[in-house]
Amino acid sequence: MGADFLPHGERVGRLRFGLDEKEALLLFHAQNIRYLTGFTGDDAALLVGPDWLTLLVDGRYVTQARDEAAAAEVLEFRNRAEGILTAARQRSLERIRFESPCICVEEHLRLRERLVGIALEPEADLFGALRAVKDAGEIERIRQAARIAAEALAAVRPLIRPGVREAEIALELEYRMRLSGAEQAAFETIVASGPHSALPHARPGKRVIAEGDFVKVDYGAVFEGYHSDETCTFAVGRATDRQREVYRLVREAHDRAIGVIRAGVSCAEVDRAARSFLAAQGLGDHFSHGTGHGVGLEVHEAPRLAVGREERLAAGMVVSVEPGVYLPGLWGVRIEDTVAVTEGGCDILTPTAKDFTLL
Amino acid sequence: MGADFLPHGERVGRLRFGLDEKEALLLFHAQNIRYLTGFTGDDAALLVGPDWLTLLVDGRYVTQARDEAAAAEVLEFRNRAEGILTAARQRSLERIRFESPCICVEEHLRLRERLVGIALEPEADLFGALRAVKDAGEIERIRQAARIAAEALAAVRPLIRPGVREAEIALELEYRMRLSGAEQAAFETIVASGPHSALPHARPGKRVIAEGDFVKVDYGAVFEGYHSDETCTFAVGRATDRQREVYRLVREAHDRAIGVIRAGVSCAEVDRAARSFLAAQGLGDHFSHGTGHGVGLEVHEAPRLAVGREERLAAGMVVSVEPGVYLPGLWGVRIEDTVAVTEGGCDILTPTAKDFTLL
Numbered sequence: 001m002g003a004d005f006l007p008h009g010e011r012v013g014r015l016r017f018g019l020d021e022k023e024a025l026l027l028f029h030a031q032n033i034r035y036l037t038g039f040t041g042d043d044a045a046l047l048v049g050p051d052w053l054t055l056l057v058d059g060r061y062v063t064q065a066r067d068e069a070a071a072a073e074v075l076e077f078r079n080r081a082e083g084i085l086t087a088a089r090q091r092s093l094e095r096i097r098f099e100s101p102c103i104c105v106e107e108h109l110r111l112r113e114r115l116v117g118i119a120l121e122p123e124a125d126l127f128g129a130l131r132a133v134k135d136a137g138e139i140e141r142i143r144q145a146a147r148i149a150a151e152a153l154a155a156v157r158p159l160i161r162p163g164v165r166e167a168e169i170a171l172e173l174e175y176r177m178r179l180s181g182a183e184q185a186a187f188e189t190i191v192a193s194g195p196h197s198a199l200p201h202a203r204p205g206k207r208v209i210a211e212g213d214f215v216k217v218d219y220g221a222v223f224e225g226y227h228s229d230e231t232c233t234f235a236v237g238r239a240t241d242r243q244r245e246v247y248r249l250v251r252e253a254h255d256r257a258i259g260v261i262r263a264g265v266s267c268a269e270v271d272r273a274a275r276s277f278l279a280a281q282g283l284g285d286h287f288s289h290g291t292g293h294g295v296g297l298e299v300h301e302a303p304r305l306a307v308g309r310e311e312r313l314a315a316g317m318v319v320s321v322e323p324g325v326y327l328p329g330l331w332g333v334r335i336e337d338t339v340a341v342t343e344g345g346c347d348i349l350t351p352t353a354k355d356f357t358l359l
Numbered sequence: 360m361g362a363d364f365l366p367h368g369e370r371v372g373r374l375r376f377g378l379d380e381k382e383a384l385l386l387f388h389a390q391n392i393r394y395l396t397g398f399t400g401d402d403a404a405l406l407v408g409p410d411w412l413t414l415l416v417d418g419r420y421v422t423q424a425r426d427e428a429a430a431a432e433v434l435e436f437r438n439r440a441e442g443i444l445t446a447a448r449q450r451s452l453e454r455i456r457f458e459s460p461c462i463c464v465e466e467h468l469r470l471r472e473r474l475v476g477i478a479l480e481p482e483a484d485l486f487g488a489l490r491a492v493k494d495a496g497e498i499e500r501i502r503q504a505a506r507i508a509a510e511a512l513a514a515v516r517p518l519i520r521p522g523v524r525e526a527e528i529a530l531e532l533e534y535r536m537r538l539s540g541a542e543q544a545a546f547e548t549i550v551a552s553g554p555h556s557a558l559p560h561a562r563p564g565k566r567v568i569a570e571g572d573f574v575k576v577d578y579g580a581v582f583e584g585y586h587s588d589e590t591c592t593f594a595v596g597r598a599t600d601r602q603r604e605v606y607r608l609v610r611e612a613h614d615r616a617i618g619v620i621r622a623g624v625s626c627a628e629v630d631r632a633a634r635s636f637l638a639a640q641g642l643g644d645h646f647s648h649g650t651g652h653g654v655g656l657e658v659h660e661a662p663r664l665a666v667g668r669e670e671r672l673a674a675g676m677v678v679s680v681e682p683g684v685y686l687p688g689l690w691g692v693r694i695e696d697t698v699a700v701t702e703g704g705c706d707i708l709t710p711t712a713k714d715f716t717l718l
Binding site for chain 1: 418419457459460461462463464465466467468481483530534537538543547559560647
C-alpha cells in the first residue's frame with residue numbers, strides 16, 4: 001500500500017478547531033473513533049479536548065487501545081458514564097458537546113445524572129464534511145476493496161445461469177471476496193433475479209435464475225476498514241428489445257451523472273443529471289431512490305447525491321453513482337460505480353465494465 | 360419445524376398490560392418489532408396501543424410489512440418522526456412511553472419538537488423478561504441453529520491442524536454454516552490459537568496453528584432469526600499436563616453451572632457455581648467475564664448470568680454457560696453450551712461433546 005493516511009493528529013486538529021479550554025467533544029461512534037485514533041474496537045468513548053485526547057475502553061480493549069491509538073491517553077472504565085465523569089473531572093470541563101445521533105436516550109440520562117455542573121450539548125453533525133473528504137491512503141484502500149470484490153465477481157460469473165439459486169451466488173461471492181483478502185462483505189450482498197430485480201433492496205433467496213432474467217448484483221468488500229460498493233446487472237440467456245433499451249438508458253443516466261462530477265459541483269446537480277435524463281425518457285417514476293452516497297469507513301456516509309442536497313463536492317470525496325429503473329412485477333436495472341472526486345472530474349474505483357452483458 | 364410460535368397477538372397482549380386508552384408504547388428496536396409482529400425489515404417504528412398496533416415503515420418496506428405483520432395496521436412514512444406524529448394524532452394520544460436504550464438523542468429531539476402536547480416518557484426496560492422466556496417455536500429454532508453450526512464445525516475440524524491460518528478456519532466454518540441453511544453467522548466467528556486463545560475476544564487473524572496450541576472456536580449460526588452460541592477448545596497435536604488440568608477444571612466449572620440451572624434459581628447462583636469452583640482452584644482471577652447470557656433473536660440478550668444478578672431463571676429461558684480461564688501470554692480455555700431452562704433442570708441445545716479433544 002503506497003498511499004499514506006493523513007496523520008491522526010491532523011484529523012483531530014481539524015475537528016477540534018474552535019474548542020475552548022473547558023470544553024470537549026464526546027464521541028461514541030466506532031468509525032468516527034477509528035478515524036481519529038486508529039482504534040478498531042467497539043464500545044469505546046472518545047473525549048477530544050483542545051490539546052488532549054482521551055480514549056475510554058473497557059477491560060477487554062485496554063491492550064488493543066494502547067497499541068492502536070498511540071496518540072490518545074487510554075483510560076479503562078467499568079461503567080462508561082463513570083469513566084466519562086472521571087475524565088471530565090480530571091480536565092475540569094464545563095461543557096461537553098456530544099454526537100446526538102450516536103448516543104441513546106438511556107445513556108444520555110445516565111450521563112446527565114452523573115455530570116453535575118457540566119453542560120451537555122447535542123451536536124447533530126460534529127464531523128461535517130471532515131470524514132467525507134478522503135486522503136490518499138483512504139482512497140487507495142477503497143480502490144483495493146473494489147478490486148478484491150470485482151475479481152471475486154469475475155470468478156463467480158459462471159454461476160449466474162439458469163437453475164442456480166440467488167442465495168448460492170451471493171454466498172459464493174462473499175466467500176471468494178474473503179478468500180481474496182476482504183475482511184468481510186461491505187453489506188448483505190444483493191443477488192436479485194427476474195421480478196426480484198425490480199425491488200431496489202431484495203434479499204437473495206431461493207429463487208432460481210431463469211433464461212431471460214435480469215440478475216442485479218449489488219455487492220462490495222471491506223479492506224482495512226474501507227468499503228466498496230458496485231452494482232452490475234446481467235442479462236441471462238436472452239434479452240428483449242425493451243430490456244436492452246432500458247439498460248442503455250440507465251447506462252446513459254449513469255454516464256451523465258459521472259460526467260458532471262468534479263470539485264465544486266453540488267450533490268443535487270449530479271442527481272439531476274441522472275434524474276432529468278430518465279424523466280425525459282418517461283422513466284422518472286421508476287427511479288425511486290437517490291443517485292448516490294459517500295463510501296468509506298461506512299458503506300453509507302456523507303455526502304448524499306439526492307434532490308435538494310446543495311452541498312458541493314470537494315476533491316477527495318468518494319461517492320457511489322447508482323441510477324436504477326425498476327418496473328414492478330417485471331424486472332429492474334441498476335448500474336453503480338464508486339468514484340473519487342478530483343478537481344477536474346473523477347476517478348472510477350470500481351473496475352467492472354458496465355456494458356450490456358449477456359451471460 | 361413441528362414446534363409453534365406463541366401467536367403474535369398473545370405476545371403483544373403481555374406487553375400492553377396496564378396501558379390506558381390515551382397511551383401507547385413506541386418501539387424502534389428491530390428484534391423487538393419482529394418479536395411482536397413478525398416483520399423482519401429494518402428502520403421501522405411500532406406503536407402499541409391498548410387495543411391497536413401500528414407499524415410504521417418507509418416506502419421500501421410497505422409490501423413486506425403487509426405480508427409479514429398481518430395483525431398490525433401498516434402506515435408508510437417519508438420521515439419517521441412525522442409518521443409517528445400522524446399516528447399519534449389519529450389515536451388522540453396523550454402519552455407515549457418509548458424504548459430509551461433504542462432511540463438516539465437526535466431522533467428524540469426531533470420527536471419532542473413535533474409531538475407537541477404529548478408526554479414522551481423514557482422506559483429503560485419495556486420488555487422485562489418478556490423476550491427472555493422463549494416459547495416452543497423459538498427454542499426449536501435455536502436448537503436447529505445450533506445443529507447447523509455443530510455440523511459445520513464437525514466438517515471443518517480436519518482444518519484445525521498445524522500450518523493452517525485462524526482466519527481460514529473461521530471463513531470455512533461460516534461458509535459451511537450458510538451452505539447448510541444458516542442465514543448468517545450469529546456473530547464474527549472467533550478462532551483463537553496459542554497465545555490468542557488467552558484473549559477472551561480475539562479476532563481470527565493470520566496466525567498459523569502450531570503443534571501444542573489450544574484452539575478456541577466460539578461460533579454460532581442464525582436460523583429463521585434465532586441465534587446459537589457455542590465454544591469448543593481443542594488441543595492440537597499434544598498438550599501439557601497443565602493444559603489438560605486447566606481444561607478439566609473449566610469443564611467442571613461448566614458442568615457445575617449447568618448442574619444448578621432450573622426454574623427459580625437466581626442468575627447469580629449459576630454464575631457462582633462456576634466462579635467459586637474456579638476461585639477455589641486458584642483460577643478466580645483468570646475468569647474475567649460473566650458465566651453466560653440469554654440467546655434468541657439477538658446473540659446477547661436478557662438475562663445475564665453474572666455477579667449481583669438476582670433475577671430468577673424461568674422455564675423457557677435460553678442461556679449460554681461459558682466459563683473460561685485465560686493465562687495471558689500463554690493460552691486459554693473456554694467451554695460453552697447454550698441451554699433451555701426447564702422446571703427441573705435444563706436441555707442442552709448445542710450438540711458438540713465437550714470432552715478434552717486432541718486433534
